[in-house]
Amino acid sequence: MDLERKARAASDFRFFCEQYFPLTFSLPWSPDHLKVIAKIEQAVLRGGLFAMAMPRGSGKSTICECACIWAVLYGHREFVCLIGSDEGHAMDMLDSIKMELDGNDLLLEDFPEVVYPIQCLDGIANRCNGQLYKGARTHIGWTAREIVLPTIPESKASGAIIKVAGITGRIRGMKYKRADGKTVRPTLVVLDDPQTDESARSLSQCATRESILAGAVLGLAGPGKKISGIMPCTVIRPGDMADNILDRDKHPEWNGERTKMVYAFPTNEKLWQRYAEIRAESMRQGNAGEEATDFYRQNREAMDEGAVVAWPERFNHDELSAIQHTMNLKLQNEAAFFAEYQNEPLPEETAEADELTADQIAGKLNRMNRGEVPIGCNRWFSADQLVARLAPDIESEGHTTFLALTAT
Missing domain, CATH: 3.40.50 (Rossmann fold)
Structure with missing residues (x-):
């Protein structure tokens, strides 16, 4: 003891x-x-x-x-x-x-x-x-x-x-x-x-x-x-x-x-953009981004300029610095990076639950050509306005209803 x-x-x-x-x-x-x-x-x-x-x-x-x-x-x-x-x-x-x-x-x-x-x-x-x-x-x-x-x-x-x-x-x-x-x-x-x-x-x-x-x-x-x-x-x-x-x-x-992972991002955006391109191409070829790491090694001083990270010792074994680790996470998924690592999630741009998407609207089309009436249709309604409100009893058992909207 x-x-x-x-x-x-x-x-x-x-x-x-x-x-x-x-x-x-x-x-x-x-x-x-x-x-x-x-x-x-x-x-x-x-x-x-x-x-x-x-x-x-x-x-x-x-x-x-x-x-x-x-x-x-x-x-x-x-x-x-x-x-x-x-x-x-x-x-x-x-x-x-x-x-x-x-x-x-x-x-x-x-x-x-x-x-x-x-x-x-x-x-x-x-x-x-x-x-x-x-x-x-x-x-x-x-x-x-x-x-x-x-x-x-x-x-x-x-x-x-x-x-x-x-x-x-x-x-x-x-x-x-x-x-x-x-x-x-x-x-x-x-x-x-x-x-x-x-x-x-x-x-x-x-x-x-x-x-x-x-x-x-x-x-x-x-x-x-x-x-x-x-x-x-x-x-x-x-x-x-x-x-x-x-x-x-x-x-x-x-x-x-x-607290955050990075308090100031690198200022040389042009070199980091090139790094991102090299990294993406490397991964498309089935590699792990070694070519991008080589590029960072050759230009590290310029690419690190302006960056301030919270924990300099935090990076993976195949990375050269915490700055590179930070940028890799950001390139991987920017929205997840700002939420999980910066604690400053980006504003969400999602549609409201009751909003219809273009695909949902298209799915409601009857697929008929202009001027055609479906086979079996025995009721026809015509409206001279762009929008018509249908009464609850417009359809009755045993009948098919077809609504035509015409603009005047």
Whole structure:
């Protein structure tokens, strides 16, 4: 056990992540990461609400999972509630936390009072009821929707709870009766991407989820108490739930932080246009864009001019820089790039549901030549206006009606 490491990590969330999850956080932090970590640390230690939109793949969900572990291991929070866009999403996050508590040797080294009883279960939840420590039950819980850490004397994490729910599921009135008879309610809530693609495109669903957030979720702590909250989210379309929560004019209480993958695009558009042409032609030939990478290598200084990226270390093994990685994502799908990586979705230009398209109108034509009457037609109506309104009883059983519109 490294007592110095354990003691320092108690109040330093960044140090906790770096020391106990080195394989997860192997790349250097970006300035945006450090800003987000500081906000999470404040929410856990001192309280408050914090919503953050980060580029897809920046690790925001993983950071929040580690925040849950940090909060309960040191006793900063005795009941943490994980809320996802649906229950299945939240359960996936809980599975990730379970994997760390059950298999992280560094956590076992410094927190044996928590991790060792968990590892003794060997993943078999039925063993929970019979687990004893010095003759007394540990009251450990290990289900698909809930973790109850073992009750161990002198452990700061004794009896701490992590529970999950979907945002439209059973949230209101969540509580837990501990072995000592005390009823506890959540004091920290983590909402990971609390909207789906479908709900983001529905004004009514967005309004419903915002209402649940303001009522059931923020009221979880109980009467007279405030709950702390962390919300990693992604803006899918303008005006969706995430976009509204991040807006400090609409929801100043959430202290919204909107980060991006790139803060300034390269200024040499001509070279990047040529790069796009070479890349597209390479892929049409069945290659992976190696020719475009060679072109970028030869002109990198000029092509990088003016660009400012948030995380310089983020790029793939077959790319030369984060700037190239950013432009590749933009070329792949510009609309998805601005939504998923910039958190600034482009305005949608979609037809309203009740608008007819040209193909739908054409499908209503009778395919008859001008002046022809369908075979079997025994009723004929002629109108001398461009538009005629048909009465409900214009057709009767056994008759075929043909309407002719003539302009005068």
